[in-house]
Amino acid sequence: MSLIINADDLGYSSHRDAGIFECFEKKCLTSASLIVNGPTSESAARKAVEMGLFLGLHLNLTEGIPLTDVPLLTGDDGEMYYKDNFMALDAPNTCPKLVVQETRAQLEQFKVLTGYSAKHVDGHQHVHIYPGMAELLAPVFQEYGVLSTRIPDEDLSKFEWVGGGRRKKYEMLFSTMVRARLTYKKYGVRAPECFVGLALGGLSLGQERLDSCMKETFGTIELMVHPGHSGVLSDGCFCDSFDTSDGRMHECEQLQTLTIRPTLCDWSVYE
Numbered sequence: 001m002s003l004i005i006n007a008d009d010l011g012y013s014s015h016r017d018a019g020i021f022e023c024f025e026k027k028c029l030t031s032a033s034l035i036v037n038g039p040t041s042e043s044a045a046r047k048a049v050e051m052g053l054f055l056g057l058h059l060n061l062t063e064g065i066p067l068t069d070v071p072l073l074t075g076d077d078g079e080m081y082y083k084d085n086f087m088a089l090d091a092p093n094t095c096p097k098l099v100v101q102e103t104r105a106q107l108e109q110f111k112v113l114t115g116y117s118a119k120h121v122d123g124h125q126h127v128h129i130y131p132g133m134a135e136l137l138a139p140v141f142q143e144y145g146v147l148s149t150r151i152p153d154e155d156l157s158k159f160e161w162v163g164g165g166r167r168k169k170y171e172m173l174f175s176t177m178v179r180a181r182l183t184y185k186k187y188g189v190r191a192p193e194c195f196v197g198l199a200l201g202g203l204s205l206g207q208e209r210l211d212s213c214m215k216e217t218f219g220t221i222e223l224m225v226h227p228g229h230s231g232v233l234s235d236g237c238f239c240d241s242f243d244t245s246d247g248r249m250h251e252c253e254q255l256q257t258l259t260i261r262p263t264l265c266d267w268s269v270y271e
Helices: 014-025 041-051 084-089 096-114 124-129 133-143 164-186 207-214 246-255
Strands: 002-010 031-034 054-059 121-123 194-196 220-225 263-265
Touching (some): 002 014, 014 041, 031 041, 031 096, 041 054, 041 096, 054 124, 096 133, 121 124, 124 133, 133 164
Parallel strands (some): 002 031, 002 220, 002 263, 031 054, 054 121
């Protein structure tokens, strides 16, 4: 078995970036996903390249100001519709060209910021596996040479500490994720056989629960994490309280104490 430990949201804020870089320096994560329209995306990308941290694109269609003119994907304030509001748009059917337009722009911006093309892409708030999105995005990923993605199909029914609402949400998306895995694979974009992380976010991360989540995993596994340092909530576009919750520092600290049994690797395993 091999394990990719991927930190999401690089470029979201300076305190989140600091936590990610600290964990990489301590060798307790192997890659990170960059939000290219984030407030600190430029400085974060520059430092990641200097450190040798493997970066993928964290495709963002649900927060902040888009890179292109996509009026149907934004509200009156010019910001993209957040999470469930984006899903309610049914964008793959109502404005597919705009989704592709913004996706292309973010893939291009990733190259500008890092100096290389993204070989891995996952979605901010899992937007890339929303209904209809894989069918729309997979050909674009193939065109740009993307080799891997994330399929967050973790079975939450096994973990009693996960709240019922969160469990129900991902159960409803499970069949969509299965189709997405097959669709991306059809276009040469692969995903790890197993995913871990939905049950471990924030204060839930710890050795005992990690061991429970890893019990039946096999092959290549992705562990999704969101470490960060303490910080002040932004008054700009990127101002989700998730960014400054106690869970970010908890994950940063816990990652440095966990015993990891599988061999660590990054997304280059798919190259």
